[in-house]
Amino acid sequence: MRIVQKDFCISTKNRNELIDITSQVSSVVRQSGITNGDVIIYCPHTTAAITINENADPSVGHDILLTLEELVPHHRPGYRHSEGNADAHCKSSIIGCSKQLLIKDKSVVLGTWQGIFFCEFDGPRSRTVKIQIRGE
Amino acid sequence: MRIVQKDFCISTKNRNELIDITSQVSSVVRQSGITNGDVIIYCPHTTAAITINENADPSVGHDILLTLEELVPHHRPGYRHSEGNADAHCKSSIIGCSKQLLIKDKSVVLGTWQGIFFCEFDGPRSRTVKIQIRGE
Amino acid sequence: MRIVQKDFCISTKNRNELIDITSQVSSVVRQSGITNGDVIIYCPHTTAAITINENADPSVGHDILLTLEELVPHHRPGYRHSEGNADAHCKSSIIGCSKQLLIKDKSVVLGTWQGIFFCEFDGPRSRTVKIQIRGE
Numbered sequence: 001m002r003i004v005q006k007d008f009c010i011s012t013k014n015r016n017e018l019i020d021i022t023s024q025v026s027s028v029v030r031q032s033g034i035t036n037g038d039v040i041i042y043c044p045h046t047t048a049a050i051t052i053n054e055n056a057d058p059s060v061g062h063d064i065l066l067t068l069e070e071l072v073p074h075h076r077p078g079y080r081h082s083e084g085n086a087d088a089h090c091k092s093s094i095i096g097c098s099k100q101l102l103i104k105d106k107s108v109v110l111g112t113w114q115g116i117f118f119c120e121f122d123g124p125r126s127r128t129v130k131i132q133i134r135g136e
Numbered sequence: 137m138r139i140v141q142k143d144f145c146i147s148t149k150n151r152n153e154l155i156d157i158t159s160q161v162s163s164v165v166r167q168s169g170i171t172n173g174d175v176i177i178y179c180p181h182t183t184a185a186i187t188i189n190e191n192a193d194p195s196v197g198h199d200i201l202l203t204l205e206e207l208v209p210h211h212r213p214g215y216r217h218s219e220g221n222a223d224a225h226c227k228s229s230i231i232g233c234s235k236q237l238l239i240k241d242k243s244v245v246l247g248t249w250q251g252i253f254f255c256e257f258d259g260p261r262s263r264t265v266k267i268q269i270r271g272e
Numbered sequence: 273m274r275i276v277q278k279d280f281c282i283s284t285k286n287r288n289e290l291i292d293i294t295s296q297v298s299s300v301v302r303q304s305g306i307t308n309g310d311v312i313i314y315c316p317h318t319t320a321a322i323t324i325n326e327n328a329d330p331s332v333g334h335d336i337l338l339t340l341e342e343l344v345p346h347h348r349p350g351y352r353h354s355e356g357n358a359d360a361h362c363k364s365s366i367i368g369c370s371k372q373l374l375i376k377d378k379s380v381v382l383g384t385w386q387g388i389f390f391c392e393f394d395g396p397r398s399r400t401v402k403i404q405i406r407g408e
Contacts (some may be wrong), residue, residue: 059222
């Protein structure tokens with residue numbers, strides 16, 4: 001059993017944005033030399049998240065952000081957090097700050113249409129993604 | 137440390153549906169012979185998800201689907217994805233495509249009322265569930 | 273590779289409440305003696321959840337609970353579950369009953385502002401949190 005930990009950085013350009021990080025994660029997995037196991041993709045930020053969804057048609061990402069903005073408006077009567085980004089914190093807890101994927105035959109196991117996305121909800125910012133791979 | 141990977145298939149019958157897969161997951165865990173560790177239940181589809189919730193009263197599943205349909209309507213002005221299932225992609229990201237459970241004494245650790253559900257949001261379809269068990 | 277399992281109990285005081293359990297989780301990780309690996313924080317209840325979010329400003333927790341109550345009202349026309357806590361079950365599936373964190377140099381890896389919260393949606397109650405640590 002081996003454990004490999006690696007971080008990488010991304011720069012986001014908009015307040016709300018989905019950034020496809022599938023190739024970065026796949027690359028870290030390949031370089032680890034691990035054949036079977038799993039990979040955790042962890043976001044150490046409280047106004048961002050990680051999700052798995054379709055990366056063939058960029059409209060899907062658009063529609064996810066649209067839905068989240070309708071459900072969690074930027075300004076809601078009653079918000080107490082004074083930094084003006086209460087909505088971003090709420091979206092982070094709804095989507096979740098980490099995801100876990102399987103590794104088989106030295107590759108990340110993804111469905112035909114699945115990609116891995118970093119979800120920015122309070123950009124633009126410089127962000128870190130933490131990767132941990134475990135396996136044999 | 138051993139890693140056991142296994143898939144199983146299910147057929148969904150409705151557009152939105154929660155299917156209790158607790159017995160299939162428990163069976164794969166028992167057959168693995170692993171005493172202590174964890175199990176990842178992974179959905180490789182972008183219009184479906186996995187959740188843990190009450191499986192004693194089927195009303196709970198009904199109320200979860202009702203809530204999701206109220207929050208994420210099938211047709212929302214502004215959706216761009218042309219396949220007519222933007223809502224299903226959004227629900228998948230809100231609920232999440234995988235869950236992780238503990239294994240103790242050769243059994244899946246579940247609370248008194250907890251069961252494992254495959255969440256179909258764009259059925260009916262044939263679906264695959266991927267299971268990975270790690271432990272000793 | 274070692275696996276350490278430990279439970280702890282908490283008492284919640286309100287129907288909806290976020291309780292910071294970062295110090296309890298960190299303490300279990302330190303006592304495990306594991307240097308590198310991960311920790312699963314698992315809630316065995318169907319009307320509660322686990323989330324990671326800011327614990328510096330308590331307004332953030334307030335705003336998350338406010339948002340969830342706006343999205344998932346206590347009484348929604350159409351709920352079928354007869355115990356009066358259908359909303360709590362829905363919130364549990366939206367937030368998720370477990371989270372996973374990395375362990376590095378014998379400590380839980382958390383971003384600057386991140387803390388670990390037990391989310392009570394149907395309190396007050398006595399609740400159990402299950403911890404599993406894996407690593408070397």
